[in-house]
Amino acid sequence: MSTLTFTGKRIVGGKVEGEALVCSEPICFLGGVDVNTGMITEKGHQLEGKSMKDKILVFPTGKGSTGGSYLIYETASNGMGPLAMLNRKVEVVTAIGCIIAEIPVIDRIEPDPIDVIKDGDYVIVDADQGTITVIQK
Amino acid sequence: MELNQEQKEMLEGKHGDPKKKAMEILVQLGEIYGAKRMVPITSVHMAGSSVVVAGKAGTKLVEQMAAQGGEFVPVTTLNSGACDMASPGVIGFPEDLVKMQERLTNAYCEMGAISYHSCTPYYSDNVPKPGAHVAWGESSAIIFANSVLGARTNREGGPTGLAAALTGYVPEYGFHLDENRRGQVLVKVEEVPTDINEFGTLGYYVGQICGDRVPVFLGIEKAKMDELKMLGAALASSGACALFHIVGLTPEAPTLEAAMGGLEPEQEVIYGLEQKREAMAKLNKAPNDHVDMVVIGCPHASISELQAIAELFKTRRVKKGIQVWILTPVTTKALAERMGLVKIIEEAGAQIVCDTCIILAPMKEVMAKDGLSSVSTNSAKLAHYAPGQWGFNVHYGSLERCIESAVTGRWK
Numbered sequence: 001m002s003t004l005t006f007t008g009k010r011i012v013g014g015k016v017e018g019e020a021l022v023c024s025e026p027i028c029f030l031g032g033v034d035v036n037t038g039m040i041t042e043k044g045h046q047l048e049g050k051s052m053k054d055k056i057l058v059f060p061t062g063k064g065s066t067g068g069s070y071l072i073y074e075t076a077s078n079g080m081g082p083l084a085m086l087n088r089k090v091e092v093v094t095a096i097g098c099i100i101a102e103i104p105v106i107d108r109i110e111p112d113p114i115d116v117i118k119d120g121d122y123v124i125v126d127a128d129q130g131t132i133t134v135i136q137k
Numbered sequence: 138m139e140l141n142q143e144q145k146e147m148l149e150g151k152h153g154d155p156k157k158k159a160m161e162i163l164v165q166l167g168e169i170y171g172a173k174r175m176v177p178i179t180s181v182h183m184a185g186s187s188v189v190v191a192g193k194a195g196t197k198l199v200e201q202m203a204a205q206g207g208e209f210v211p212v213t214t215l216n217s218g219a220c221d222m223a224s225p226g227v228i229g230f231p232e233d234l235v236k237m238q239e240r241l242t243n244a245y246c247e248m249g250a251i252s253y254h255s256c257t258p259y260y261s262d263n264v265p266k267p268g269a270h271v272a273w274g275e276s277s278a279i280i281f282a283n284s285v286l287g288a289r290t291n292r293e294g295g296p297t298g299l300a301a302a303l304t305g306y307v308p309e310y311g312f313h314l315d316e317n318r319r320g321q322v323l324v325k326v327e328e329v330p331t332d333i334n335e336f337g338t339l340g341y342y343v344g345q346i347c348g349d350r351v352p353v354f355l356g357i358e359k360a361k362m363d364e365l366k367m368l369g370a371a372l373a374s375s376g377a378c379a380l381f382h383i384v385g386l387t388p389e390a391p392t393l394e395a396a397m398g399g400l401e402p403e404q405e406v407i408y409g410l411e412q413k414r415e416a417m418a419k420l421n422k423a424p425n426d427h428v429d430m431v432v433i434g435c436p437h438a439s440i441s442e443l444q445a446i447a448e449l450f451k452t453r454r455v456k457k458g459i460q461v462w463i464l465t466p467v468t469t470k471a472l473a474e475r476m477g478l479v480k481i482i483e484e485a486g487a488q489i490v491c492d493t494c495i496i497l498a499p500m501k502e503v504m505a506k507d508g509l510s511s512v513s514t515n516s517a518k519l520a521h522y523a524p525g526q527w528g529f530n531v532h533y534g535s536l537e538r539c540i541e542s543a544v545t546g547r548w549k
Contacts, residue, residue, distance in 0.1 A: 035194075069295070070194045073194045073197075073198060074192060095165045096166070097296075099162050100162070
């Protein structure tokens with residue numbers, strides 16, 4: 001078991017910790033996520049059939065229509081949202097959705113966490129400071 | 138991003154939770170787009186005014202902002218909603234949706250919005266001056282504000298429109314800056330449109346070529362208000378256009394040089410008879426001549442359009458079983474009532490529907506209840522969206538052809 005640390009830019013503040021759910025392709029929140037289960041539903045997506053509920057969601061960036069912001073908020077207000085989101089580079093839909101849903105977000109993370117953090121690793125996120133600590137499984 | 142004292146205080150929460158969250162959204166938006174500062178806005182037209190768009194989550198968010206004492210700073214009009222607020226049951230909109238629409242509308246109004254519920258705020262008293270910074274949603278209204286009024290707006294979706302209304306600011310990027318308002322594609326119009334639907338055909342054709350670039354039109358400097366509305370609505374639906382110039386007509390295009398900002402066009406396009414026919418063919422997708430619905434007023438019809446419609450209905454009756462919806466703002470309907478136009482239109486068997494449109498209403502339910510599958514319209518915007526959104530077969534043509542199809546039940 002080893003511990004890694006990362007730093008990045010605070011997009012939405014907050015402190016949370018939990019298990020990682022990681023993918024290397026963008027996530028579409030409008031039409032790609034079930035707001036009642038937190039399940040990723042996009043056909044052929046790496047995370048298809050997995051739920052983001054109470055996970056630290058690690059993905060490169062969001063994609064798709066601006067309606068997606070409301071759906072992030074709806075997923076979170078149904079209690080099915082992730083604890084935090086870690087992005088390479090956040091885009092508008094994800095940033096706005098997480099601000100209104102009060103989900104901590106960090107982006108521009110050094111070193112790039114996407115190939116390093118694995119599903120199930122335990123992640124401690126301090127988005128106020130922009131720091132991430134990962135305890136590998 | 139550089140913030141002034143008031144903006145900093147908002148961000149710190151000194152002006153309450155709604156303004157804090159709103160300022161967080163705007164700062165984040167500004168950082169993503171590289172804005173250097175905020176600019177004050179004089180008006181908002183609110184996307185996300187229909188529950189079909191805002192959904193349960195959007196409605197809850199707006200209610201939460203209102204409950205926390207949120208107040209809108211600039212004049213704020215609501216875009217079209219999901220039903221006619223005066224008679225939601227008549228058309229058969231589902232009851233739970235109507236209830237949620239009332240909640241959403243009330244929450245916006247509590248914060249100071251005007252429940253105009255139309256896509257044409259420029260027919261109300263939300264008419265920004267040339268050069269004014271505003272935050273508008275609804276693609277046909279955005280392009281009208283930028284191009285015809287000469288105001289400055291980016292495309293503001295639900296949450297950003299709400300944030301702009303709560304704070305009175307938007308980050309300065311995109312269409313707020315001179316350098317992004319220059320023309321890029323020169324369109325030489327040889328086949329000059331002769332009525333409002335033909336302006337839509339022109340817009341539809343050019344929008345496909347432009348994408349999100351700015352077209353500059355030569356040869357249509359005589360276009361009227363309603364025609365400019367149809368041109369813009371179509372440009373914004375087949376493309377992602379948010380601004381156009383017409384040399385010799387629109388405020389930022391006194392000359393070709395001014396419209397192009399002194400630069401050469403990236404591309405030149407000729408619009409002739411062949412191009413018009415190509416666009417018409419793309420918009421007319423119905424497999425047969427069957428008609429069971431006619432929709433006029435996308436964007437919402439002006440009083441002049443209602444006059445033209447009433448004139449046609451003076452000597453015509455709608456065939457039994459065919460639904461004719463004339464969409465217009467509630468204020469325009471009141472005026473039409475006084476002028477006797479509503480009586481003529483309703484006696485002919487058509488109905489005037491306010492506050493909504495068939496893209497933002499729950500049409501799936503209405504279509505299933507009444508067995509509707511094909512629609513005729515004089516709107517290129519509606520012809521573009523109706524097949525994808527609700528699976529309608531579309532007939533597209535002039536107002537006269539549409540009304541005639543309501544009389545015979547056939548598209549000729």
